[in-house]
């Protein structure tokens with residue numbers, strides 16, 4: 001077992017040295033060697049060590065069984081099943097010693113009171129809605145792990161100078177009303193009321209769905225929290241990518257939730273007969289799009305900053321075997337760990353696409369359809385998470401999040417930190433999504449260490 005000490009940061013591996021920094025009176029829960037395997041521990045210890053993980057996995061399975069569809073997991077915002085799931089989470093929260101309620105947008109909120117009632121809180125959370133045909137871990141792992149950590153404190157009769165609040169956000173995925181982060185935006189006070197009038201694919205408006213769920217659409221503002229009530233927001237989530245697995249590490253520190261720019265491109269050339277128009281006279285929109293897609297991939301591949309670009313949708317018209325495509329639409333999704341990087345990359349790619357279109361005599365229409373700024377994780381929280389990982393005898397590894405998370409909304413009222421837990425094959429938004437019990441357990445132990453050693457940002461130290 002080799003513990004490492006944090007020396008610097010940036011994307012990638014950041015450490016050297018072998019000094020074990022113990023910051024918690026409890027001994028490291030599990031020893032993990034460089035190859036990520038659990039080292040031999042005493043049998044009694046091992047039984048006790050996995051206890052948080054076992055409870056977490058049991059609850060993941062229990063929650064994962066609450067679905068609109070018996071054959072696959074689908075639990076979308078304001079559905080009957082979401083309500084059933086909320087009621088179950090409320091029970092778990094109360095069992096863990098928290099006062100718990102459903103807020104005005106359907107978030108499940110629990111509070112574990114501080115030594116001094118009414119003190120500001122360290123907020124932990126994630127979401128409990130899912131995509132269609134989802135995995136069980138994306139979202140619920142963060143909610144369930146946080147509850148298990150509080151339950152552990154409660155069993156030991158431990159209170160802290162700050163409260164711990166756990167939030168299960170009701171909508172992160174945005175499946176139903178085509179608008180994401182509805183739960184966390186309501187808490188951050190940035191909920192866009194115009195979404196209330198959008199309708200799902202069955203024609204039900206969000207306003208109507210809220211009433212059916214037992215909530216009052218005119219009181220969503222009541223879910224908003226003030227900056228002074230929060231010391232920080234920390235989320236534990238599965239990585240949803242293959243990086244930790246490739247590093248043989250069960251957990252990682254997130255540096256930033258990458259911003260994204262989405263564009264819609266349309267190239268228009270001239271449709272024609274596949275047999276009669278000579279190659280030199282063609283204005284083939286699909287061949288032009290193919291060149292653009294190749295250029296996007298090449299550009300992102302040669303960038304070392306963590307830039308990723310994806311063309312995930314394309315449509316060619318008229319779309320027949322024997323017709324030269326006259327018009328092609330495609331989308332571009334660009335993400336990078338910093339906004340500056342992303343903006344520069346988007347500008348470069350737009351220039352390249354314009355040049356390709358010009359050379360091929362294709363008309364180009366390019367629109368930005370969505371833009372999300374990067375949510376950087378606060379350095380002081382990254383440090384505290386890194387120390388907790390180190391305290392568990394694990395190597396500290398930092399990585400950006402390419403996927404969006406509730407922290408993107410919470411950053412408007414609190415500094416944000418994130419812990420990633422390895423998931424098998426990096427598979428997510430898929431029924432094969434899987435986390436090993438030991439990794440779930442280690443994630444919980446890291447989070448528990450973060451909680452027990454948590455210190456507010458220096459300028460807020462007087463708040464507790």
Ligand SMILES: [Zn+2]
Nearest residue numbers: 127138139172
């Ligand atoms: Zn998620």
